Amino acid sequence: MTADTAHFQHFDVTTQPSQGVTHVAALRAEMRKLGLDGFIVPHEDEHQNEYLPDANERLAWVSGFTGSAGAAIIFLDRAILFADGRYTLQSREQTDRSVFEVQDFHATSLADTVAGAAKGTVIGYDAALISPSSLATLESAAVGAGVILKSVSPNPIDLAWGPERPAQPMALIVPQPLEFSGVASADKRRHLANGLKSSNAAAALITAPSSLAWLFNIRGGDVIRSPLPLGQAILKADGTAELFIEPAKISDGLLEWLGNEVSVAGPQDVTERLTAFAGQAVLIDANLSSAYWLEAIKAAGATPIAADDPCLLPRACKNDVEIAGTQAAHIRDGALLSTFLHWVATEAQETLPTEIEVAQKLEEIRRTAGDVKDLSFDTISGFGPHGALPHYKVTVQSDLRTAPGNLLLVDSGAQYMDGTTDVTRTMAIGEPSAEHRRMFTLVLKGHIALATVKFPAGTTGTHLDVLARQFLWAEGFDYDHGTGHGVGVYLGVHEGPQRISKALNKYALQAGMIVSNEPGYYKENDFGIRIENLQFVTRAKVPAGGERPMYRFENLTWAPIDRRLIDVALLTPAERAYMDGYHARVLELVGPRVPDTVRDWLAQVCAPL
Known part of the structure; x- marks a missing residue:
């Protein structure tokens, strides 16, 4: 959808549970190619969104469960869906119970399941979908049990999904006028830059779509129910910034709206631009970002500083x-x-x-x-x-x-x-x-x-x-x-x-x-x-x-x-x-x-x- 097009709720028949057998079998075939005994499937996508574009509904594809919070772990001989009490009825209705065990997050967690796996079990995960803090919890459980956690890319679900997987959204990104936002992006950036300086950080890597929307006074339509633009940004300690979005999303007048202190490039350019901060500190939010970006900062020769997204409190x-x-x-x-x-x-x-x-x-x-x-x-x-x-x-x-x-x-x-x-x-x-x-x-x-x-x-x-x-x-x-x-x-x-x-x-x-x-x-x-x-x-x-x-x-x-x-x-x-x-x-x-x-x-x- 474009940023000014409404999506209203539809009421489809619940995902057919029979799909669980087919989709889990396809995933297991890809897991065997990678030497995996298990694979972790979070609900969150590369942007840690609550509501996801269709292309990123990996948990729904493999399990049938469409709730906004949950996770699964698929082993070669069993599969477990985790959901909390809000989704008791829905999780049981939408999953094939001959394939999935349904467990309450509060009773048994992903980390508990990893810790309970046999010694030597190899469990894969997609680093782009797991926050550093969540990964640290899983790694601690794995070490204690002698389990091997293995980062894999591309995601085996994406490979199993194949050509039927929907395309990534390309909704236009549009300005959010000052009559609604109240404060110019340049003023927000200057204010946050002062905080970076006091933390001795040369820049902050911002990956949360809501922070991009707030910081640059823009809105998008990549995510249903929230007018979010998917992308990343590097905010520098001098108040300038680089915004990484797909060129197809740039609407008429957007570049002029962003101004000459904000450069725009494609998402594929983020890792290369991080090398400009080699030997310097780059702030990253370990709860809102992904483990992939933490590793990208390290690979660029920069030192990551784990701290709150600088937009978090000002936006609130x-x-x-x-x-x-x-x-x-x-x-x-x-x-x-x-x-x-x-x-x-x-x-x-x-x-x-x-x-x-x-x-x-x-x-x-x-x-x-x-x-x-x-x-x-x-x-x-x-x-x-x-x-x-x-x-x-x-x-x-x-x-x-x-x-x-x-x-x-x-x-x-x-x-x-x-x-x-x-x-x-x-x-x-x-x-x-x-x-x-x-x-x-x-x-x-x-x-x-x-x-x-x-x-x-x-x-x-x-x-x-x-x-x-x-x-x-x-x-x-x-x-x-x-x-x-x-x-x-x-x-x-x-x-x-x-x-x-x-x-x-x-x-x-x-x-x-x-x-x-x-x-x-x-x-x-x-x-x-x-x-x-x-x-x-x-x-x-x-x-x-x-x-x-x-x-x-x-x-x-x-x-x-x-x-x-x-x-x-x-x-x-x-x-x-x-x-x-x-x-x-x-x-x-x-x-x-x-x-x-x-x-x-x-x-x-x-x-x-």
Whole structure:
């Protein structure tokens, strides 16, 4: 796709499991030629993307599994697919169980499997697909077990895939205007160059597509769901840079936009250009880049410095223009989402659509807006027991029809030139039960606690995570995913380094960071609940006598929360006041943007509790 063409979700029949036998057999034939007993297949591609071009869907090709996180290891006599709890149903539906064992990442890891292999086993990997930090973990496991890890190129999956493998994407790269980006690329480069100097680095090798997009104020269309250009860059300590992209991707006016301080060359030229830094230090991110690039720096005679991608924190801390743009995008998206929620609350209660029909209806509403560039991820539309699977992906085979007496969970988002949205709403179909209302309200109380907290400078998302879980914990419940992830501005819907989670995170929440607020509850084989808004970090007013700088969250997402699921008796007066204020703001911001029938409904559902 070009950078201004929308991709909307399609619902194919699940990949035929019978392909697993054929594809694994073809891979094993290539493995034997290379003297391999096993081969590691990560989900990530050469750019460590979450969402991949079709040509890089190697895990999906060999296993049938199309989730956005996973891995496999193929031995000559067995094959194992690793996925986490988000993809329990999907991983089992999409794989041939006569070929693949399906294991949970949290129970058994790739490193555990390597460590459990027989001494002398030769396991191959593609260094272009594995980060240095991940490879170091695997190497440690291999050494302890007497297993041999072998880097191989070309990738044997690519050889087995053969001429049927799709071509690499060649979407045009276009400027992201200053009216949306807020800061010129030259100013960003100069700022980052000062950091390189202080680290005694002559340059940084940047391979993350989102960093390329942010640093050069460009967007692409190589990756579905995220407007990313695939390529690499070398940022030098004097603020100049070299951008390595396919010539076919250069749009009219792009070179002029980049300016004379940025030279452009093809991706095949990166390794040769690194030789200019022989005897000097080159920064590389060991988590976002690949082991291939670490070795390329060494081969060029330069000394690699493992450090964060210099774009990481500046990209996460949105400037005033980006915040204003994403606020505007969320209000427009809130009007579209409210129109959809009106449909669920009225027509859908009678027609009882399927999960696919629900997702298609929401996309149809968004498509009519005209300024949607893409979805920000495949819509999660889960009814009843499927709602209890946090990252459920509906297929033609798994599609359920809604029915009275249970809950519908819809997690969706869209890409606009001025912002990226991500919102989850849980809605009652028919009359909710007392259990539905109780559990929904416990989740809502945690959502409110996180939305309203003030916290001092230096606080991380790890410190705040308990706020969203406290009411569930008090009753003996929990959820097994993080509470919040970072979000970009017309970039990835999942963006680091900040997050709100039980897992340790070293990055303090700073002004301008966007995070989701999405506690949930999932009753296996019955129903699921999640309430998600996006919010950003801003300075908080310090009361008289206060001694420390404080921060708070400001809400971005504006769409009604199903009041039929709220047990008002479980809310404190302060929580009721918050909900009344939130809904009043929804009506104020969204009401003027929706049709009259939706506005009348909105006035009812946004009335004080």
